[in-house]
Amino acid sequence: MKLMTLAWRSLANRKMTSILTVLSFALGVILLLGVEKVRTEARQSFINTVSGTDLIVGARSGPVNLLLYSVFRIGNATNNISWQSYQDISDSKLVKWSVPISLGDSHKGFRVLGTTKDYFEHIKYGTKQSLSFQQGKPFEETFDVVLGAEVAQQLGYQLGSQISVAHGAGKVNFIKHDNLPFQVVGILAPTGTPSDRTLFVKLAGIEAIHAGWNSGSPSAKSLKLTHQDFEHAHLEPETITATFVGLTSRIAAFQFQRSVNQYREEPLLAIMPALTLQELWQLIGVAEKSLLVVSALVVFSTILGMMITMLSSLQERRREIAILRAVGARPYHIFFLLGLETLVISLLGALLGWFALYGLLALVSPYLMEMFGFHVALGAPSVKELYVLATIVSASLLMSLIPGWRAYKNSLSDGLIVKV
């Protein structure tokens, strides 16, 4: 009979305790790996939000604020920048391309972004992946709109659908641009970035729906305008919210950034998105790290609990151990027996936890995508995860040394006859 069989049978004999210990172990693993997984994925999709853009220029506020509204479409710009400034920037020798964006309107809670066709060419995500169309094509006309994947999916829009844009960014809007509906001409493929939740129109479209407005509210006339009124109009914006900039040489980034920041005509702010993303992540990172620490502590207390259970079971197992000694078991056999029991429990717990976590992730990943806009990859465990699992298992093996040692000492002093 193998020692492993003994360990297994012994655990099976204490079925309830064993199962509960495995379950608590699995819970700890789910928590720790889950937090780690979400953390990694969140960071990844966060860092991947924008790529290939060297600078983002907006009105002077804070770098994080500018990043939040221009890239994540969270919050609002405190101010706009003039079209003149934009042209000055794009005329610079150092600038290879520039894509203006204009925010401030929404459709059923999704942000509407006014931009140019260049957006689909230059604004990249992940590892320099371009936006691709799952249906249709970029906008051509003033009242064309391109939808992010999630917008189309959630609102059930097809190519050719007519939609109207509302003023403001909230879900409830009091002013709607009903008189000037847009037509869906393209739907983007999912990216896992805020683009999925955005509607793209031409800058001219944004101008058109705000034509005749004064100080942020429509005039009576402007609400009666129709598409025909804009057929021959030349709609050039007076202001835009921000602009994405690609430079001819990345080495020039710092130099160009400084020159933008010192622009005399208007207070501007240029940020390097990659740097600001890191900065922002460090800000969020504190919460995320403390979450990791808490879950590591949970795992530690699980292991501690297992050790305590094992220690307290030793008293009732003294006779069993004495019997083993009587038939010739050496003290190290007893030591190994306890170690094997721990190994079985922690391995089962780790496996169960891992499978449960992936099951759970498969269930909730659509919601994660929907609610937080990040994609959780399911697949074989990463090296890091295996490393974490191995650490947990070895930590519990290390912990089993304590009851193992105790049993060893007991077996020496008890000898063959236990007086219990």
Added chain:
Amino acid sequence: MSSKPAEMILNINQLRFAWQKDAPVMSVDNLQVARGERVFLQGVSGSGKSTLLSLIGGVAVAQAGELSVLGQDLTGMSAKQRDRFRAEHLGLIFQQFNLIPYLSGLENVLLTGRFSKARSVTETQAKQLLSELGIDEALAKSPVTALSIGQQQRVAAARALAGNPELIIADEPTSALDADTRDSYLALLFEQCQTHGSSLLFVSHDQSLASRFDRTVKVAEIIQWSDDRDTQSRELKATAEVTQA
């Protein structure tokens, strides 16, 4: 030395032992068990029986004197050697709770072979042994917790006898049994010891059993306890001086 050392299974001579430094010292003058002999060791609890069994079993080791089993001195062996020796040459039966509770009777019998290759028996042999002790196959395969105490003690005897050890040590194996069960148990144990060629050292407080054995040794007559620290330390010093000289 004994005139027939080969025939002597157990030989204890002027043995001295204390569990700890300041604990009382136990001395055993003389105890011998010959091959095939059935010796009844009679004594009340607290007389030092358990300590003596721990010494013979090799889980405790004497500080002075001779204790040899099969002509090999246990006091000179390492802990590892003593554990192996026990696994290969001794069969132990205790008063109660002899069996690993989560194994079947059959698996309990097979357990001996796990720690000693020399004593490993096949499943068929184990079943045979059990059936000779009145445990049929169905009983042998059921959990030991389902067995009566009498049946458990038979399984324990089968485990002790598996692989034909030279010496069976039984510590009050019948004290939890009623008179009828006890008699049939003893008869079976004697018969099997004979079949397997094992000597038997049977420890009990029950005087009435003595007549069935070849020989009776009273614990009180061979074991003395010295509680006198001064005498003890004087003796130990003397021993130390002798050793150094």
